[in-house]
Structures are given as structure tokens and as C-alpha cells.
Amino acid sequence: MSRRRRIYEGKAKILFEGPEPGTLVQYFKDDATAFNNQKKGTITGKGVLNNRISEYLMVKLGEIGVPTHFVRRLNMREQLIREVEIIPIEVVIRNVVAGSLSQRFGMAEGTVLPRSIVEYYYKSDELGDPMVSEEHITAFGWASPQDLDDMLSLSLRTNDFLTGLFLGVGLRLVDFKIEFGRLYENEEMRIVLADEISPDSCRLWDVKTNEKLDKDRFRRDLGGVAEAYQEVARRLGILPEGGPRDLKGPSTMQ
Numbered sequence: 001m002s003r004r005r006r007i008y009e010g011k012a013k014i015l016f017e018g019p020e021p022g023t024l025v026q027y028f029k030d031d032a033t034a035f036n037n038q039k040k041g042t043i044t045g046k047g048v049l050n051n052r053i054s055e056y057l058m059v060k061l062g063e064i065g066v067p068t069h070f071v072r073r074l075n076m077r078e079q080l081i082r083e084v085e086i087i088p089i090e091v092v093i094r095n096v097v098a099g100s101l102s103q104r105f106g107m108a109e110g111t112v113l114p115r116s117i118v119e120y121y122y123k124s125d126e127l128g129d130p131m132v133s134e135e136h137i138t139a140f141g142w143a144s145p146q147d148l149d150d151m152l153s154l155s156l157r158t159n160d161f162l163t164g165l166f167l168g169v170g171l172r173l174v175d176f177k178i179e180f181g182r183l184y185e186n187e188e189m190r191i192v193l194a195d196e197i198s199p200d201s202c203r204l205w206d207v208k209t210n211e212k213l214d215k216d217r218f219r220r221d222l223g224g225v226a227e228a229y230q231e232v233a234r235r236l237g238i239l240p241e242g243g244p245r246d247l248k249g250p251s252t253m254q
């Protein structure tokens with residue numbers, strides 16, 4: 001097999017050149033980071049599970065008309081995606097108080113918000129992903145007012161859909177982070193959902209017990225991290241064929 005060109009290596013994924021122009025291969029690693037890279041570790045099998053979970057959620061979102069970068073899964077750790085021009089903004093949608101929202105305002109984690117809150121963060125590891133307003137985003141040219149409008153409406157549709165989907169399997173979607181990109185097709189540009197949606201980027205609590213089934217188990221040293229990711233996949237009905245034993249997956253990284 002020929003060596004593929006590595007386009008970018010991030011904290012949780014690697015992007016390789018895809019088989020056709022305009023495509024990329026997204027490889028999911030087991031590496032985990034938190035607090036802007038200050039805490040590092042690995043979660044065995046995370047890459048395999050996030051590849052599956054993100055595939056599942058993006059396909060479902062595609063079915064309700066939310067455009068995404070996802071094309072198809074290639075193997076245990078890789079998926080084919082459309083290459084987009086990433087908008088350097090992380091959109092965070094919150095339904096329940098947790099994490100930094102609880103810290104900044106001294107509000108108890110678990111307080112249900114009267115309406116969903118949308119926040120924007122500028123993607124910059126050097127600056128620690130500072131929170132920004134729509135004014136910063138348009139003034140600095142990171143996204144146009146039209147881009148922002150599309151991002152907001154896609155974010156809210158994604159939130160409504162995923163909230164219901166997760167509730168159906170006994171999980172509360174507390175908050176999540178998504179990224180968008182510009183996809184150019186026949187002289188036209190549209191905003192599509194990119195990156196991943198997984199327990200790395202969502203807070204998911206068991207509806208009955210409030211048990212955390214997401215990356216907070218890693219951030220807060222709660223233990224049972226890999227098991228939590230497995231439980232999310234199991235509830236969605238998408239554990240890899242071989243069950244948890246199959247989670248390491250082949251290390252076909254070249």
C-alpha cells in the first residue's frame with residue numbers, strides 16, 4: 001500500500017490526503033487531551049468508538065437535512081470526509097449547566113437552562129480557545145454574518161435532533177461542541193458540519209443516575225473512561241462487531 005500524505009496531525013485525529021481531490025481520510029487516535037493540552041493520556045479503543053459514533057450521528061443528521069462532511073467509514077479507525085475550509089470557531093451549545101459555565105457563573109452543575117445557550121470560541125491552542133462574540137467573529141473576518149446565520153441555525157437543528165436521539169437511549173445531552181467548514185461545489189459555497197461528534201465533544205449523562213458518560217471521566221479522573229465510551233456506543237447499537245474485545249482495532253496507520 002502506498003504511503004499517504006499526512007496533511008495535519010491534531011490532538012485526537014490525523015488527516016491524510018484522500019483518494020480523490022477534495023477528500024480527506026480522518027484517522028481517529030486513542031490520544032486524549034484536556035485543559036488545552038495540559039493533561040494528556042490515552043483511552044484504549046476511543047478512536048474506534050469515536051469513528052463509529054461520529055459516523056452514526058453524522059449519517060442521521062444528514063438524513064434530516066443537516067449537511068455534513070462525512071462520506072463513508074473506511075475501516076475501524078478511518079472515515080472518508082469532504083475536505084472543507086474550516087471556520088476557526090468552536091460552537092458550543094448548552095442545555096444544562098456544566099463545566100466552564102458552572103465555574104464562570106458559580107452555578108450548580110446540572111441546573112437545566114430555561115433555553116439553550118450558544119457560545120463561540122476562537123480555535124487557537126496558543127490562546128487557549130478564547131470565548132468570542134459574533135462581533136469579534138465578523139469584525140476579524142473569521143466568518144461572515146451569513147456564515148454565522150447558517151452556523152447558528154444548523155447548530156440549533158443539530159441540538160434539537162441530538163437531544164431527542166440521545167434521550168431515546170437514556171442519555172441527557174448536557175452540552176456539545178461542533179465545528180463547521182465551507183464546502184465549495186460548482187461555484188457555490190455552503191456551510192457543512194465537520195470534525196466529529198463523539199463523547200470527546202459532548203457531555204452525556206445517564207438520564208436516571210446522572211452518571212457521566214463522556215470525556216469528563218478523563219478530565220476529572222473519574223475512572224471507567226473507556227467503559228463510558230463503550231456504553232454510549234452500546235446504547236446507540238453500534239459497538240464494533242467483535243464487541244469490546246475488538247476495540248483496539250488494527251493499527252494500520254502509515
Ligand SMILES: Nc1ncnc2c1ncn2[C@@H]1O[C@H](COP(=O)(O)OP(=O)(O)O)[C@@H](O)[C@H]1O
Nearest residue numbers: 010011012013069081082083084086179194195
Ligand atoms: N472536513 C474537514 N476538512 C478539513 N479539516 C477538517 C475537517 N474536519 C475536521 N477538520 C480539522 O481537522 C482537525 C481534526 O483533528 P483534531 O485532532 O481534532 O485537531 P485539533 O487538535 O486541532 O482539535 C481539526 O483541526 C479540525 O478542525
Ligand SMILES: [Mg+2]
Nearest residue numbers: 010011012195
Ligand atoms: Mg479537535
